[in-house]
Amino acid sequence: AADGGAFDPGQTPSADVAAAKQRRYLLYDVNPPEGFNLRRDVYLRMASLMKTLLKNEDWVLVLPPWGHLYHWQSPNLEQVRIVWAAFFDVPSLNKNVPVIEYEQYISESGGPFIEQIYVLQGYAEGWTEGRWEEKIDERPCIDGLEYKNDKQGFYRGWFWGYKETRGLSVACLSVQGSASIVVPVLLENTTAQSVMLDRGENLLHDHYAGKDYWDARRSMVFAKHLRMVGDEFRAKYLNSTDEVDKTVYNEDWTKMKVKLGIARGGPYLGVHLRRKDFIWGHRKDVSTISGAVETIHNLLEKLKLDRVFVATDAAEDELDELKKHLPEMIRFEPSREELELYNDGGVAIIDQWICAHARYFVGTSVSTFSFRIHEEREILGFDPQTTYNRFCGDEETECEQPTHWKIVY
Numbered sequence: 470a471a472d473g474g475a476f477d478p479g480q481t482p483s484a485d486v487a488a489a490k491q492r493r494y495l496l497y498d499v500n501p502p503e504g505f506n507l508r509r510d511v512y513l514r515m516a517s518l519m520k521t522l523l524k525n526e527d528w529v530l531v532l533p534p535w536g537h538l539y540h541w542q543s544p545n546l547e548q549v550r551i552v553w554a555a556f557f558d559v560p561s562l563n564k565n566v567p568v569i570e571y572e573q574y575i576s577e578s579g580g581p582f583i584e585q586i587y588v589l590q591g592y593a594e595g596w597t598e599g600r601w602e603e604k605i606d607e608r609p610c611i612d613g614l615e616y617k618n619d620k621q622g623f624y625r626g627w628f629w630g631y632k633e634t635r636g637l638s639v640a641c642l643s644v645q646g647s648a649s650i651v652v653p654v655l656l657e658n659t660t661a662q663s664v665m666l667d668r669g670e671n672l673l674h675d676h677y678a679g680k681d682y683w684d685a686r687r688s689m690v691f692a693k694h695l696r697m698v699g700d701e702f703r704a705k706y707l708n709s710t711d712e713v714d715k716t717v718y719n720e721d722w723t724k725m726k727v728k729l730g731i732a733r734g735g736p737y738l739g740v741h742l743r744r745k746d747f748i749w750g751h752r753k754d755v756s757t758i759s760g761a762v763e764t765i766h767n768l769l770e771k772l773k774l775d776r777v778f779v780a781t782d783a784a785e786d787e788l789d790e791l792k793k794h795l796p797e798m799i800r801f802e803p804s805r806e807e808l809e810l811y812n813d814g815g816v817a818i819i820d821q822w823i824c825a826h827a828r829y830f831v832g833t834s835v836s837t838f839s840f841r842i843h844e845e846r847e848i849l850g851f852d853p854q855t856t857y858n859r860f861c862g863d864e865e866t867e868c869e870q871p872t873h874w875k876i877v878y
C-alpha cells in the first residue's frame with residue numbers, strides 16, 4: 470500500500486520476499502539535529518551490534534537514508550531520501566557486516582512497514598547514586614519521544630522522509646550502556662522480523678577504537694566518484710598525486726594495511742575550521758579567525774609549505790575575513806552543477822578527502838568532522854604527528870591535542 474493505506478497481510482509475497490524470509494532486519498535512526506560525521510559514528514556502533522547479533526542469528530542492517538540534516542543549508546536543494554551509495558562504497562560496507570539500502574528493505578519485506586520500533590532513551594532518574602552501571606529496561610516513553618498512532622492504528626514518524634512508512638508497534642527502552650546491551654531484547658523480547666532502534670546515539674561503543682571499531686571504520690570507504698573529484702582537485706590545484714605523495718589507496722580495505730609514517734602527503738597544509746554552531750556557544754577551545762590565520766601562517770613557515778587547503782563551514786562574513794588575511798588559501802568551491810550532483814554531504818566528503826592527503830593537518834577541537842579526517846589519515850599511513858593537531862582557543866592556556874587512536878588490524 471504505497472499510499473500508506475491499509476496493511477494487507479494477505480498480499481502474495483514476491484520472490485524477493487520469499488528469499489529474504491529468514492533473515493531479520495535491523496533499522497536505526499539518530500536524533501534529528503545530529504550532523505553527518507556524528508551519524509557516521511553511530512553507524513560504527515550499529516555495525517558492532519550487528520557483529521554480536523550475527524553470532525546468534527541471521528540479521529541485515531538497513532542503512533538509514535540521509536536527509537534533512539541541519540547543517541546542509543545550501544539553498545534550493547532537496548536533500549532527502551539520499552542513498553548511502555551517494556556517499557559510501559556499499560560493497561565495502563558489506564565486507565564488514567551485511568547491509569542493504571532502505572529501498573531494498575521495502576522491496577524485500579514486501580511493504581513500507583517496520584514491525585517493532587524501540588525508541589532508546591536515558592533513565593528519567595539519571596545515574597543511580599551517581600554510579601555508572603550498564604542497564605536496559607522497557608519504560609514509559611519520555612515526553613516527546615512517542616510516535617503518533619494514526620486512525621488505522623499504525624505509527625507515523627519521520628522515517629527518513631518516506632511518508633508511506635508505518636510502524637506496527639512502538640515501545641521505549643531506557644538504556645545505559647554499549648551497543649550490544651540491546652542484543653537480549655532483540656533476540657528474546659521480540660520475534661518481529663524488522664526492528665528499528667530510534668535515537669541510536671544513546672548506545673555507546675562496544676569497544677571504542679578496538680578491532681571491530683576499526684574494521685567498521687575502514688569499511689566506510691568513500692564513494693569512488695567523490696574520491697575522484699578530490700583527487701583531480703589535488704592534482705590540479707595542490708600539485709598532489711598518490712604515487713609521489715605515497716598515498717596509494719587499495720580499493721579493497723581488507724587488504725589496506727600500511728605502516729605509519731609511509732605516507733608523505735601533498736605539498737600543502739590541510740585545515741579544518743569548524744565554525745557556525747561551534748562559535749555560537751563561545752567555546753574556549755575554538756579559536757577566532759585571526760587566531761587561526763596566525764597559526765596557519767606559523768605552520769606554513771615551519772613546514773616550508775606555500776599552500777593551504779581550507780575546509781570550513783564558515784559563514785560569509787567570516788569567509789571574507791579569511792580571504793582578506795589568508796589570500797593564498799585554496800578551497801573546494803563547487804559550481805551549482807557540482808553541488809546538485811554531490812549535495813552538501815558529498816562536498817563535505819571531498820573536503821575531508823583533500824584534508825586527509827595533506828602533508829600536515831590541523832583541525833578543530835572535538836569536531837567529529839575533524840576526527841573522521843584523523844582516521845582517514847591513519848588508514849593512509851601518516852605519521853601521527855602530522856595528523857593529531859588542532860587549533861587552540863585564543864585564551865586557552867592548556868591546549869590539549871587530540872588523542873592518537875592506532876588502528877587495530
Ligand SMILES: C[C@@H]1O[C@H](OP(=O)(O)OP(=O)(O)OC[C@H]2O[C@@H](n3cnc4c(=O)[nH]c(N)nc43)[C@H](O)[C@@H]2O)[C@@H](O)[C@H](O)[C@@H]1O
Nearest residue numbers: 502503504505506507540780781782816817820836837838
Ligand atoms: C555541536 C555539534 O557539532 C557536531 O558537528 P561536528 O562534530 O563538527 O561534525 P558533523 O557531525 O559532521 O556536523 C557538521 C556538519 O557541518 C558541515 N561542515 C562542517 N565543517 C565543514 C567543512 O569544513 N566543509 C564542509 N563542506 N562542510 C562542513 C557538514 O555538513 C558537517 O557534516 C554535530 O554533529 C552535532 O550535531 C552538533 O551540532
